[in-house]
Amino acid sequence: MTDPAGPTFRDKLAPRMFLILHDPFTGKALVRATAVRLAVAGAELAELALARPDRGQLIALENDRVVLAGTRPRRLDYISSFVVDSIRNQPEAHPAMTWAAALADHVFDLVVTQLITEGIVQRQQSGLFGRASRRFPAVDLLAAAGPRVRLEHALRSDDALTEETSACVAVLAAVGGERTLDIDRAARRRLTAAARQALPLDLRSLVTGIEVAHASGELPQSLRLRTSDK
Template identity: 30%
Template sequence: MEQDALANGVFLIAFDEAAGRSGLAPDLLACGLVGAQLADLVAVGALSVDPEHRVVATRPGPTRPAGGEAATLVLDSIAHEPRSHPVRAWIDALGGPLLDAVRNDLVQRGVLVQTSERSLLGRRRPRLAIADPPAARAPGTALRSMIRHPATFTLDGAVTLAVIAALGVERLLEPEVDRATARSLAQDAAQHFPEPLARLQAGLAETAAAVSVAVRR
């Protein structure tokens, strides 16, 4: 499993092509990206989440997994921190840098392209556009297909759905997928997660709930 796959996928599923930016508030998007990247690294055994919901580097750990800027940022930050911290603390610390890393990676891969547009006042502002439509739409297409055919779910798909449900943004899958169906499948999938992934999801949901309240204020 490529170690930036889940974070990139969440970014693309949340991307609003017409607006040229994410359909989620920046804090909520950052929460989802960190959660997805942590899940990627937990799934391969590079990280774990203890019973107190603290994220820890495995000791002794496996050979460092190959990955891009996002995976390296998260793994190095946690591995070199002398104290362990809960999921929420890492989301707060890594949200901004990880958002930049994922966006840069997708531009470098040629999936997205950085452009600009003029505002009503004539100022130019940055904008993202899809450069490779099949690649940009693939994560959402694959996840919607798995939801329609649950027997085809992969671990990556189940974790991605769990991240979306933890953020409370199942609407991103509409109109093809009903929110209640997505939420129910996410709950079912989470019951079969290994303990570290289940703890990670719980920490992510708690953080996302707090972020959502702050966004609405």
């Protein structure tokens, strides 16, 4: 259950990242499917690295490795609980790159399930000759398009970006997703660089790990972690 004093599911970075990286009309991903999954998992890690009004920072990076931080609140939504428990259950600390890749598939599936449950998107599957393609067109168009509209508005505004928005932009850029934004290329490059620079060191290190995971492709078997659902 989500703490009523904290962000609702729709306000969290992970579902916002999913919606930003899908066309609300066709439901098609705007970047490669692997990039979407990494971005969604990376956004959830960034969420936990942000200090929220209802709680402190829940993860941090020590020597470039993800560790738990602060006190876990009594109420934490299922997706965040899954990630926190997965980190806690590891006997050793691991880099952000490893966590982003290890969590990508399961966090993506959890986010999709919740978006469908809340009536924001639907799942459509089609394919020829055994090659299936999954799409997630909007059911609630305003809710599905909202995160992209608000992000583009924030980037065009003269107001300083919040830390949360900066984190969203930086994670998006880590998988090449900033190119999907309807903003002038030069301004987009300048704004994404500024967003990353504005982040605290932990979040900048986390974003670097997501970039490395994206560039590295599939996680080697030797680095795959045992997440809390296995």
